[in-house]
Amino acid sequence: MLFLRPATQTLLRQATAKGATTAYVRNRSIVVQVSSLLSGNYSARTPTANTTCRGFSDASSSPWVDFPMAPPDPIIGLTEAFLNDDFSDKVNVGVGAYRCDLGKPFVLPVVREAESDLVAEDLDHEYSGIAGCPLFVNLALKFAYGDDSVPLHEKRVAGVQTLSGTGGLRVFGEMLHKFGHKHIYVPNPTWGNHIPIFTNAGLEVRKYSYYENETCSLDFSNLIDDMKAMPEGSCILLHACAHNPTGMDPTLEQWKEISKVAMEKKLLPFFDCAYQGFASGDARKDAAAIRMFVEDGHKIALVQSFSKNFGLYGQRVGALSVVGDTPEEAQRVLSQLKVCIRPSYSNPPRHGARIVSKILSSEEKTNEFVDQCMGMAKRIDEMRIKLKQTLEDLGSSRSWDHVTKQIGMFAYSGMSKDEVVALREKHHIYCTLDGRISMAGVTSNNVEYIARAIHDVTGGK
Ligand code: LMR
Numbered sequence: 354m355l356f357l358r359p360a361t362q363t364l365l366r367q368a369t370a371k372g373a374t375t376a377y378v379r380n381r382s383i384v385v386q387v388s389s390l391l392s393g394n395y396s397a398r399t400p401t402a403n404t405t406c407r408g409f410s411d412a413s414s415s416p417w418v419d420f421p422m423a424p425p426d427p428i429i430g431l432t433e434a435f436l437n438d439d440f441s442d443k444v445n446v447g448v449g450a451y452r453c454d455l456g457k458p459f460v461l462p463v464v465r466e467a468e469s470d471l472v473a474e475d476l477d478h479e480y481s482g483i484a485g486c487p488l489f490v491n492l493a494l495k496f497a498y499g500d501d502s503v504p505l506h507e508k509r510v511a512g513v514q515t516l517s518g519t520g521g522l523r524v525f526g527e528m529l530h531k532f533g534h535k536h537i538y539v540p541n542p543t544w545g546n547h548i549p550i551f552t553n554a555g556l557e558v559r560k561y562s563y564y565e566n567e568t569c570s571l572d573f574s575n576l577i578d579d580m581k582a583m584p585e586g587s588c589i590l591l592h593a594c595a596h597n598p599t600g601m602d603p604t605l606e607q608w609k610e611i612s613k614v615a616m617e618k619k620l621l622p623f624f625d626c627a628y629q630g631f632a633s634g635d636a637r638k639d640a641a642a643i644r645m646f647v648e649d650g651h652k653i654a655l656v657q658s659f660s661k662n663f664g665l666y667g668q669r670v671g672a673l674s675v676v677g678d679t680p681e682e683a684q685r686v687l688s689q690l691k692v693c694i695r696p697s698y699s700n701p702p703r704h705g706a707r708i709v710s711k712i713l714s715s716e717e718k719t720n721e722f723v724d725q726c727m728g729m730a731k732r733i734d735e736m737r738i739k740l741k742q743t744l745e746d747l748g749s750s751r752s753w754d755h756v757t758k759q760i761g762m763f764a765y766s767g768m769s770k771d772e773v774v775a776l777r778e779k780h781h782i783y784c785t786l787d788g789r790i791s792m793a794g795v796t797s798n799n800v801e802y803i804a805r806a807i808h809d810v811t812g813g814k
Pocket residue numbers: 428429447448449450544546597
């Protein structure tokens with residue numbers, strides 16, 4: 354009897370595909386036919402009392418011997434590949450991280466100012482509470498819900514600081530699962546990491562229609578139909594603004610309709626807000642959908658990231674909040690969020706949250722932030738226009754109108770997987786396999802190179 358771990362079965366299948374017919378079973382010192390192993394010539398799928406936990410390996414070999422190589426991350430893995438590329442004109446338009454027009458990482462001047470203020474304050478490095486810094490959480494929530502938000506004034510919003518957006522998504526995913534949700538709906542397409550985050554939290558990830566590839570626009574009628582078909586009480590993930598990867602957001606009227614259907618179907622709207630202020634340059638405008646849903650009476654959940662708008666990528670600054678019916682209910686939710694956070698990472702880091710708090714607690718610094726954030730959004734818009742114009746000047750017969758119609762950090766180019774691979778292999782330009790281009794990595798210096806390369810791999814059509 355042999356216990357075959359799933360990882361070992363995968364290895365055996367891969368070996369068979371490459372022509373292997375026999376395998377050496379180390380802890381038995383026998384050679385057997387791979388086909389007999391795979392065809393179920395073993396009875397137990399769970400280890401029996403005398404089965405070693407190491408599967409094929411014997412006690413003297415490494416415990417990691419059965420670990421297969423995992424594939425690189427579809428987004429972060431591109432940066433690794435880019436860094437290993439020796440080509441002098443290589444371009445990284447994979448990860449969504451803002452670059453100035455010289456192609457360099459950009460630290461907002463107001464962030465620098467806040468940092469020097471913090472250094473002068475000679476602060477300690479004690480632990481934060483499990484829910485993070487209360488001042489930061491209050492300011493972050495006001496930033497999203499608005500100063501005049503009724504649930505905030507009524508103290509019926511539970512809020513915690515999180516490890517940026519990803520951390521908040523995971524914590525809320527775990528909470529959903531713990532309290533009986535079996536699935537979550539995400540748009541098709543969505544940010545690639547949403548799927549493993551929610552799967553790892555124990556939820557089945559289901560998709561709803563969002564984007565129509567043929568017309569490069571929002572697939573609104575199918576989106577609404579899919580919402581109407583969702584089981585009552587389902588959680589639906591919505592991108593608050595600057596949808597990643599498509600850059601296509603519903604209009605305000607469409608949001609109104611989405612809110613109405615969500616109410617009729619008793620859905621739980623969960624907003625992922627990673628680009629507030631960065632999408633249009635105006636934080637209030639970018640929060641319109643969140644504020645509308647709250648005014649409509651939804652008990653939303655919201656995750657905020659301060660990576661893009663404040664340029665605090667590596668500081669992992671974010672917030673998760675849940676709107677309740679009463680202050681007492683919000684307190685109970687807060688207690689459960691803390692129960693989820695404590696065994697996971699205990700409490701969040703302080704520095705980035707202190708920077709955001711310094712800025713958002715000063716009117717002067719907030720205004721500086723608004724201007725600088727607007728500056729980033731504008732530079733990206735200019736690059737959209739230049740990229741589209743250059744492709745047209747090169748004589749491309751394909752329409753590139755969507756490049757300027759889309760907003761936020763990404764252009765969902767419509768390039769096929771083969772075209773993306775050719776872009777990488779022939780021209781050393783790194784974008785994700787779904788054809789998403791991070792416009793934040795496009796500069797006055799490389800825009801023509803990128804346009805020529807796209808023109809080449811698409812054959813100008
Ligand atoms: C992206 O979509 O590129 C960013 O949100 C970075 C990431 O973590 O994937």
